[in-house]
Amino acid sequence: MKGFLEYLDELKDLRRPCTIRFRDVEGAVSTIRAHIVRMEAVSGRDMIETDAGLVIGVDQLLDVNGHIPENYC
Secondary structure: OOHHHHHHOOOOOOOOOOEEEEEOOOOOEEEEEEEEEEEEEOOOOOEEOOOOOOOOEHHHHHEEOOEOOOOOO
């Protein structure tokens, strides 16, 4: 099975829109529909940037298109 980061990278490369559910900085759950336009590590933390202008830490993601990160508990 392909890893979660590889799945996100595939969505970015294919320019597929996705539904992203994540915890914001206050801890509230937010949902957006957007394209992932960039992935990078910043200070050792994996981040995604969306065409909606949001930069989200991969560790904040709850699911993307129903795919749950491996480390989610």
